[in-house]
Amino acid sequence: MKLHIDVLTLFPELFPGPLAASITGRAMSRGLLEIDPVNLRDFSHDERGTVDDKPYGGGPGMLMKVEPLFEATDFLKARSPGAKVVLTTPRGRLFSQKLARELVGEERLIVVCGHYEGVDQRYIDSRVDYEVSIGDYVLTNGNLPAMVMIDAIARLLPGALGCEESSEDESHTGWLLEYPQYTRPEEYEGLKVPEILLSGDHGKIAAWRRQEAEWLTMRRRPELYARHRAWPREIKDVNKD
Ligand code: 4GS
Numbered sequence: 257m258k259l260h261i262d263v264l265t266l267f268p269e270l271f272p273g274p275l276a277a278s279i280t281g282r283a284m285s286r287g288l289l290e291i292d293p294v295n296l297r298d299f300s301h302d303e304r305g306t307v308d309d310k311p312y313g314g315g316p317g318m319l320m321k322v323e324p325l326f327e328a329t330d331f332l333k334a335r336s337p338g339a340k341v342v343l344t345t346p347r348g349r350l351f352s353q354k355l356a357r358e359l360v361g362e363e364r365l366i367v368v369c370g371h372y373e374g375v376d377q378r379y380i381d382s383r384v385d386y387e388v389s390i391g392d393y394v395l396t397n398g399n400l401p402a403m404v405m406i407d408a409i410a411r412l413l414p415g416a417l418g419c420e421e422s423s424e425d426e427s428h429t430g431w432l433l434e435y436p437q438y439t440r441p442e443e444y445e446g447l448k449v450p451e452i453l454l455s456g457d458h459g460k461i462a463a464w465r466r467q468e469a470e471w472l473t474m475r476r477r478p479e480l481y482a483r484h485r486a487w488p489r490e491i492k493d494v495n496k497d
Contacts, residue, residue: 317373344398354497369398
């Protein structure tokens with residue numbers, strides 16, 4: 257399984273950037289992940305490299321211009337038949353572990369980094385498969401959202417994680433937050449590791465962790481906890497988002 261991602265952006269020099277480090281970097285050097293930054297400006301129609309224009313009907317800010325977006329996308333689609341187009345935008349579906357699992361099943365993705373006030377709606381209607389937001393806050397452009405998504409998707413590629421890393425099986429906890437964890441030493445600045453974790457009683461430890469995870473989730477993420485309570489176990493593990 258291998259994933260090729262074309263990133264259409266006004267700042268191609270930002271890629272792979274932080275994705276070259278750690279697990280995602282290893283996925284690239286193992287040939288599991290290919291990131292191909294493409295400069296939208298290469299598809300502009302004038303000497304100045306114009307890729308923005310004023311919105312019809314007035315209003316603040318500029319939009320990404322139609323022609324470069326369509327032409328760049330069609331060029332990349334011709335190169336990658338069947339590739340899905342993902343646009344980063346605050347209007348999009350909230351990115352989630354579930355969507356990461358969905359997208360890692362693709363062979364090729366075209367990630368379009370949103371810039372300015374947005375893009376012409378005709379582009380969305382005719383070329384975009386997924387509009388995705390990474391959260392309800394306003395960033396300066398879509399490059400960081402693209403990196404966030406690529407990171408979450410890439411680590412799901414089979415072979416991307418080492419044995420040790422894959423043993424942390426997040427699906428175990430379903431929609432619960434992580435229980436508190438401790439490592440050596442047993443006592444530091446007078447702060448002790450909970451006795452039960454030193455007991456060697458794996459049944460008791462599992463029950464304690466479960467209880468802690470439930471309390472933490474209840475207090476901190478009541479909406480997650482409600483879902484945890486409402487859903488049957490099997491669906492929880494498969495469909496966690
Ligand atoms: C996001 C976000 C975002 C919105 C792009 C303002 C420049 C900016 N994109 N998830 N114009 N949050 N985009 O803030 O995806």
